[in-house]
Amino acid sequence: MIPAAFDYVRPADLGEALRILRVREGEAKVLSGGYSLLPILKLRLAQPALLVDIQDIGGLDAIVETDDELKIGARCTHRQILEDPVIARYPMLHDVPGGIGDPQVRNWGTIGGSIAHADPASDWPAALLAANARVICRSEASERHVPAREFFIDTFTTALEPAEVVTEIHFRRRPKGMGGAYMKIERRAGDFSTAGVAALTRLDASGRIDWAGVGVTGVSPSPFAAIAAEEVLVGGMPSDELFRKAGAAAAGQSRPAADIRGPVDFKRAMVAELTVRSLRIAVQRALANS
């Protein structure tokens, strides 16, 4: 399969890339690792006139902690994130990249490319939604910090404007008592998620859940925050009974489509079960971190 013809530029710095995106607004697509964009170009589902390859732009592949934030550069590959010593202290985030695609995909695919592509079954959005991360969207004119819960709008559709590039993703630093987990099921190694759930809980001194975030992928037109499940969890003492109520709430908010990965009832059941299982691990990790 051959993509439709396009022009290609490889700007040396971010300013030049943003200028090109402004001048060619609506005609250009940003190329990061290419493992989402290239298949779409080859299938001719997208036919941009211009690709702006950001591989030479420095400063987009750092993972750093500031006083109150963890910042992941958009061009960090899944493999880089998986192996980063800072990410090892964020177990929910650490759970995600090892299950994405296969080793070659993880060698080249990037977190920024993945979220900007916004496949409804991709893994990172669940974690970003659970953590209510912020997506940094830069254009020549502005820098917007878009909450994850406002970023993922619909299938392959985000709040990113045509002249913007995702430069970083910001998370809150992990406080004491916080723990999370991401779990998914897939039909076979390397497949897209049939369903995936990211759960993040914070326990107060008495062991009660005083904050919860639940992100769900694969079972709706777009990954979503399971707000009903979060409401069930906050204020409760961790227990399987509570987790099952949260799982039922998350399943109820899902809008799965029947396809080769299974019928609707099965997918809802998997959301419920994955919510329970990820919450069990999340709370264990929260206790270990208190």
Added chain:
Amino acid sequence: MMTKHISITVNGTVHEADVEPRLLLVHLLRDDFGLTGTHIGCDTSNCGACTVHVNGRSAKSCTMLAVQADGAEVRTIEGMADGATLHPLQQAFWDQHGLQCGFCTPGMIMQAAWLLATNADPSDAEIREGISGNLCRCTGYLNIVKAIQQAAAEMSAAAETQTGATASVAG
């Protein structure tokens, strides 16, 4: 038609070409450079038959543009043997019957080479995970795993001998 001039080092040799931006790396290797050892299987980044190394990282060359690899060092299956001496992985695939039809083999060997470069002594599970992006429809993978284990042992032993020799010189 807009073309880009690119320069890519493949198996140690600098190649130059004028290419359309939409040209895939695998087509550049096969059709322009005549390196047909890299196979095209699924053409959808599932099967891994087209796996090569780009700047030391294994990549599916059907999912990379030739222009993305401008300035890069690429290694293909043709760059593995040392003259008539097979690379330990090639020899191990032969010894362990790690192939039947052979279509997946170049990609499988390139992915295994990357795996061993990042993990010299992988477990059975790590090998299986490491080649999870490479499909073989003949072998059932058992002999492929054995071949990679054999090569890992030989390459580790060779590396130790080399280290030992260096140490004795230094001592």
